[in-house]
Amino acid sequence: MFFVPASDGTRMRRLSSWLGRLTLVVLPVLFLVGCSETDTVSRAPHTVVRISERDFRILVEPDRIPAGDVELVVRNQGPDTHEPIMVRSSRSQPPLRRDGLTVDEDALHEVGAAEGVDPHGVRRVRLHLATGRYELFCNMAGHFMAGMHGELVVD
Numbered sequence: 001m002f003f004v005p006a007s008d009g010t011r012m013r014r015l016s017s018w019l020g021r022l023t024l025v026v027l028p029v030l031f032l033v034g035c036s037e038t039d040t041v042s043r044a045p046h047t048v049v050r051i052s053e054r055d056f057r058i059l060v061e062p063d064r065i066p067a068g069d070v071e072l073v074v075r076n077q078g079p080d081t082h083e084p085i086m087v088r089s090s091r092s093q094p095p096l097r098r099d100g101l102t103v104d105e106d107a108l109h110e111v112g113a114a115e116g117v118d119p120h121g122v123r124r125v126r127l128h129l130a131t132g133r134y135e136l137f138c139n140m141a142g143h144f145m146a147g148m149h150g151e152l153v154v155d
């Protein structure tokens with residue numbers, strides 16, 4: 001019969017607790033490295049626009065940029081999944097679908113989208129934007145009405 005002496009069990013517990021602590025230290029470091037790397041992913045000349053999503057608003061920074069190549073860095077900081085869509089801005093309020101909860105994207109001039117950005121997820125969308133006004137909104141049911149929209153002006 002084989003049995004593990006008590007001291008080995010203790011050693012294993014100590015090892016696993018040490019590994020647990022190491023994971024706690026290493027993971028945030030990897031996360032930070034990952035973030036800083038993703039912010040400098042491409043060296044091609046383009047304007048980076050940070051789009052931060054929370055429940056329920058969208059922050060666009062900067063909200064005024066020159067025309068040309070653009071990289072939208074969409075960061076979901078809320079607990080819900082979001083689906084930001086960028087359209088050419090019109091003077092009127094975007095039309096709603098029959099459900100009354102989502103915007104009728106098909107009736108708009110969509111220029112880009114990041115579908116289903118999970119909580120704490122980051123999505124990058126490369127676009128070439130001409131001069132004009134663009135509207136960003138989340139088209140998950142009810143999110144637009146709850147305030148998830150923002151504007152980007154391209155000069």
Ligand SMILES: [Cu+2]
Binds near residue numbers: 081138139
């Ligand atoms: Cu949303």
